[in-house]
Amino acid sequence: MISHLTLKDFAVVSAAELAFGPGMTVVSGETGAGKSLLVDALMWLTGARADAGIVRFGAERAELAAEFRLDDAPAALAWLRENELDDGDGCQLRRVIRADGGSRAWINGRPATLGQLSELGQRLVEIHGQHEHQALLDRGQQLALLDAFGQHGARLGEVQRLAQQWAALDRELADLARAGDVGERVAWLQHQVEELAAESLDLADLEELQAAHRRQANAAGLLQGCESALARLAGDDGLSLGRALHQVGAELGRLSGDEPRLAEVVSLIESAGIQLAEAGAGLERIRDDFDLDPARLAQLEDRLSRLHELARKHRVPLDGLAARRDALQAELEGLAGATERGERLARELAAAARAWQAAAAALTRDREAAGQRLGDSVAALMSELGMGGGVFSVRLEPLDNPRPSPQGAERCEFLVSANPGQPPRALRKVASGGELARISLAIEVAALGLDAVPTMVFDEVDTGIGGAVAEVVGQKLRALGAERQVLCVTHLPQVAAQGHHHFQVSKAVAGDSTHSAVVPLDDKARIEELARMLGGVEITKEVRANARQMLTRAQQA
Known part of the structure; x- marks a missing residue:
């Protein structure tokens, strides 16, 4: 508080x-x-x-x-x-x-x-303003008030959960139905998947294919380059690089006795000679591996052409073909069981509807009992609030909507008759502002102790x-x-x-x-304030006595 x-x-x-x-x-x-x-x-x-x-x-x-x-x-x-x-x-x-x-x-x-x-x-805090009782005219608010009075939170929560479950299944089944006959789509997908599955589309395989194609396409130039490099290393046009390095090393070696630092230079030259010899041997192996095979080149070009054509067809880059294949395969697997999936969804939808109907029926029974209690309590309080002989009742009307509703199977209408002998009519049609205020208060009193605020x-x-x-x-x-x-x-x-x-x-x-x-x-000041509220321009001792009596009677009661 x-x-x-x-x-x-x-x-x-x-x-x-x-x-x-x-x-x-x-x-x-x-x-x-x-x-x-x-x-x-x-x-x-x-x-x-x-x-x-x-x-x-x-x-x-x-x-x-x-x-x-x-x-x-x-x-x-x-x-x-x-x-x-x-x-x-x-x-x-x-x-x-x-x-x-x-x-x-x-x-x-x-x-x-x-x-x-x-x-x-x-x-x-719960605030009831001067016009707060107007909310009683809204049928949705009336149903919420009835559920609060009857403490139907758990029942209503279960109905809402089952209605949401049913709606999710209904949407899934509708999406499946909109797809129509999936036979043609399945056949198309099977052809596309088979076409892509016939090719090796892993990234490493594609890179190796492109590298092999480059080697075959440029084999003549590569062979010529290797031969030219070997000729220059061997010294076909003069002294070979290896022999020249050897001579330089020998000359510097003779001088190293006079200058010890030349020994390090001689060592580097000898290492260079060894590496030069290894480079020559590597070039010879590469040259010998080259195979000028026009048939192999044609084969590689044909495969690359097929892959590029597939990439254009599916509107993806070459390295995106594997992902496209996997996506089509997943769709195919999903559609392959469409008929069985539709039958399963239909069974689950019917089961969800039955579960909702059972929960909604239990909520309806609770609402009927709570409506009777609320009507009796409010009617009794209306009599105390100056509407003697008045009638208040709660009418539940089944919903026309065949779909499971989160609010249950019915809507609510508060009926009231403020005058004896008059049949109850909808509260929103017959109650005056003053009557609404008093009925609102009667409902609050009837729900005494049920509000957690x-x-x-x-x-x-x-x-x-x-x-x-x-x-x-x-x-x-x-x-x-x-x-x-x-x-x-x-x-x-x-x-x-x-x-x-x-x-x-x-x-x-x-x-x-x-x-x-x-x-x-x-207490003394309260008597003066009550007298002011009771009296007119002049507050007499009689008015004060009336105020004192009113306060005493209220506090004693």
């Missing part, structure tokens, strides 16, 4: 620091004083988009901070730990909104995104009611406060008297600026 809320330069509030306790806390004040600012602050602290208009005029930024105790919020604590933002058993949210519209947020002192604030806020905020949901009905609304909110922390902004004294705690918002003008202040009220 929320324990502290701090505001600075927020709208007309220059500074405020509020402490909250368990139970029901009411916030009251004159019209225009800014009662709903506390609700707005919680909305911005839990992820609402920044609005520069909330920054107090003349200030650079608005600062908001809230502290929460998490002993009653295990889901929020688990989320914090999962996101590595936990800090003991408490949580602090802080947000700064600048006058230029920019904003920053922190969770437990660490920078956070608006998405993170929103995810965490959903686990900490620890703090519930009601922003003037009592609009349009008064008298004894207002007192009952206050009692129901107080009952909620026994199970959850409840914050209620109200203009009705009958509701305000029911609070365990009471804050008053007041507005004052000083010079050319307006200030709002939020202060907690003790």
Whole structure:
């Protein structure tokens, strides 16, 4: 639950620091004083988009901070730990909104995104605004509310999982059907694979083929070059290189006695002579290996021509033919069992549909039972909320869609009759705004204890009611406060008297600026505030006595 809320330069509030306790806390004040600012602050602290208009005029930024105790919020604590933002058993949210519209947020002192604030806020605070009950008119929201009331999370999760499984199988089978008769494709693939498989397409083989072709194509030139080099080494036109080196070495050897350093030079010349002899022998071996074979050259050129033609045909480079062969082979293997695969998918699809139908039927039975309980509970509460003899029921209608739906096999419609003797009709067609507000409250009370969110905020949901009905609304909110922390902004004294705690918002003008202040009220101050809410221009002692009696009766009850 929320324990502290701090505001600075927020709208007309220059500074405020509020402490909250368990139970029901009411916030009251004159019209225009800014009662709903506390609700707005919680909305911005839990992820609402920044609005520069909330920054107090003349200030650079608005600062908001809230502290929460998490002993009653295990889901929020688990989320914090999962996101590595936990800090003991408490949580602090802080947000700064600048006058230029920019904003920053922190969770437990660490920078956070608006998405993170929103995810965490959903686990900490549930806000019911003045028009929040309009969501009851949406049939999707009605079904979600019924499932929440009946605690159908596990059943619904299984239905959703099976519907997704069925949809995946259906898509796979449809893709297979769109391929049509695969016989021609299989035959074409077989021909292409056989054509490519007839060639050695590994990269090493292709490189060896190209090297062999180059040797054969240039064999005459290579042979001539080797012969020319051997002739020059042998000295056909004069002294051979080997003999010349030998003579130079001998002459320097005779001089090395006078200059010892020449011995190293002589050694190098002798090594060069040895290497020159080895080079000559290698050239002779290479020359002798050359085979001027026109037939072999033609054979190599024919094979290279076939490979280049295949590469052009498949629109890949020469070294990409092996990958193309493997891809075609994989497709062929996939299509070879297309008929068997289609039959298998059809069997799996039928099994998935049967499994979904069984899970959906179980969910339908749970929904029917929960709908009966919800209808009885809400109808009883409607009577207490000024709609005596009213009827509330839940109608489940089978879906026309034959495909398994993630939401189950039916849609939901809330039916209501606010007047005795009138047949129930769709809530979206017959309920007035005031009736919607009271029905919304009745549903919240009916679902008492089922909502895991620890703090519930009601922003003037009592609009349009008064008298004894207002007192009952206050009692129901107080009952909620026994199970959850409840914050209620109200203009009705009958509701305000029911609070365990009471804050008053007041507005004052000083010079050319307006200030709002939020202060907690003790019993004496509460009587004055209730008297103000009850009375007119002049608050008489009779009005104060009525306020005192109202507060005493509410607190004793």
